Amino acid sequence: MKIKKILSNFKPYFVEDKPVLIRLDANESPYDLPANFKEELIQELSKIEINRYPDAFIRDLRKKISDKEGVSEDSIIFGNGSDEFIYMLYTALEKGAKVAYPEPGFSMYRIVGSIFEMRLFPYYLNKLDYSVDKKNLENVLKEEIDLIFLGNPNNPTGNIFPEEYLEMVLSNKNTIVVSDEAYYSYSKKTFMKYLENYDNLLVMRSFSKVGFASIRLGYMMGNSRLINKLNMIRSPYNINSFTQKIALLYFKHENFFKSKIEEIIYERERLFKFFKNNNIFAIPSESNFITFRIEVPGFYQYLLDRGIRIKDLSHSFNMTNYYRVTVGTELENDSFMESVKDFLSENNI
Numbered sequence: 504m505k506i507k508k509i510l511s512n513f514k515p516y517f518v519e520d521k522p523v524l525i526r527l528d529a530n531e532s533p534y535d536l537p538a539n540f541k542e543e544l545i546q547e548l549s550k551i552e553i554n555r556y557p558d559a560f561i562r563d564l565r566k567k568i569s570d571k572e573g574v575s576e577d578s579i580i581f582g583n584g585s586d587e588f589i590y591m592l593y594t595a596l597e598k599g600a601k602v603a604y605p606e607p608g609f610s611m612y613r614i615v616g617s618i619f620e621m622r623l624f625p626y627y628l629n630k631l632d633y634s635v636d637k638k639n640l641e642n643v644l645k646e647e648i649d650l651i652f653l654g655n656p657n658n659p660t661g662n663i664f665p666e667e668y669l670e671m672v673l674s675n676k677n678t679i680v681v682s683d684e685a686y687y688s689y690s691k692k693t694f695m696k697y698l699e700n701y702d703n704l705l706v707m708r709s710f711s712k713v714g715f716a717s718i719r720l721g722y723m724m725g726n727s728r729l730i731n732k733l734n735m736i737r738s739p740y741n742i743n744s745f746t747q748k749i750a751l752l753y754f755k756h757e758n759f760f761k762s763k764i765e766e767i768i769y770e771r772e773r774l775f776k777f778f779k780n781n782n783i784f785a786i787p788s789e790s791n792f793i794t795f796r797i798e799v800p801g802f803y804q805y806l807l808d809r810g811i812r813i814k815d816l817s818h819s820f821n822m823t824n825y826y827r828v829t830v831g832t833e834l835e836n837d838s839f840m841e842s843v844k845d846f847l848s849e850n851n852i
C-alpha cells in the first residue's frame with residue numbers, strides 16, 4: 504500500500520476518553536444549552552430537509568458573521584471546526600513549505616504539518632514564563648517562513664501573542680500569518696484591524712470554546728483572494744445543515760452566551776488566585792483554561808480517581824509536571840480546588 508511512511512511510526516492527537524463526572528480537559532464551555540433553547544432548537548432542526556445537501560455557500564451564517572465582524576462575505580471561509588483550516592492551509596502549500604508555530608502550541612499545527620511533509624520551524628516560548636521569546640521568533644523568521652501560526656491566545660499557555668511583534672511577522676508579504684483566535688471570546692483581543700493593510704493575514708475563530716463544541720464550526724477571515732484559494736480546496740458541503748442552523752441560534756441569543764463567558768472569566772480569576780495563594784506556579788491566562796505546575800508525581804491519576812479529568816501536558820508538550828485545567832462551573836472548580844488541596848496535604852506540602 505502506498506500509505507505515507509510517516510504514518511508507520513506516528514503519534515496522533517491524544518484524546519483521553521476515560522468516562523468521568525467532571526471534564527476539565529478539553530477547553531469546552533461547562534454550560535449546555537438551557538432547556539428552552541433546546542426546545543427552540545428542535546423546532547428549527549425539524550425544518551431541515553434531511554435528504555438534501557446543506558447550503559454549500561453557508562449563506563445565512565455568512566451574512567451574520569459578515570455583519571458582526573464588518574468584513575465582506577467573500578472574505579470569510581467556514582470549516583468543520585477551525586481544525587479544518589489547518590488541513591486546508593497545508594493542502595494549499597507546496598510540499599516542503601516552511602511552517603512556524605509556537606512550541607508549546609496547539610499540537611495540530613505540528614501533527615498535520617508532519618503528515619503533509621512540511622518543513623517545521625517551532626519557535627520556542629520563554630522557558631520561565633512561557634511568553635513569546637523575541638529572539639527565537641526572529642531566528643525562525645530569518646528562514647523565510649511560508650506559513651506561521653500565532654496563538655492568540657496560545658494553547659496550552661493561555662497568553663496572547665504580543666501585538667508589538669506582529670508587524671515584524673507580517674512584514675514578509677510572502678508569509679501567510681494565521682492569528683489563531685479560538686479563545687477570542689475570553690481574551691477579547693484580536694488582530695482583525697490589521698486585515699485592512701495586510702493581505703497575508705488570516706484571523707481564525709472557533710465556536711467550540713463558547714458552548715458549541717459539538718457542532719464543529721470555525722470561520723476564518725482574510726483577503727478575499729487568499730480566502731478564494733482556500734475555498735477551492737474546501738470540500739463543497741463541509742458545514743452540515745444542523746451545524747448551520749445551530750450556529751444561528753448562538754447569534755440569536757448572543758447576550759445569554761456572552762453572560763456565560765463572563766462567568767467563566769470570573770471563575771478563571773478565582774482559580775488563578777487559588778493557585779497563587781497556594782504557591783502553585785500558574786501562567787496568567789486570557790483564555791478559558793489555566794496551565795500550572797505541580798512537581799509531586801501522581802497528581803493526574805489522583806484527580807482521575809476522584810472523577811476529575813484535566814490535561815497532563817507531559818505527553819504532548821514535554822512539559823513534565825505541568826497540567827492544564829479548563830475553567831468549569833463554580834461547583835466543578837470548587838471540587839477541583841478541594842482535590843488539589845487534599846493532594847498537597849496528603850503529600851505534606
Ligand SMILES: Cc1ncc(COP(=O)(O)O)c(C=O)c1O
Pocket residue numbers: 529530583584585586587609654656657658683685708709710711719720721
Ligand atoms: C489554539 C487552538 N486552535 C484551534 C483549535 C481547534 O478548535 P476547533 O477545531 O474545535 O474549532 C483548538 C482546540 O482546542 C485550539 O486550542
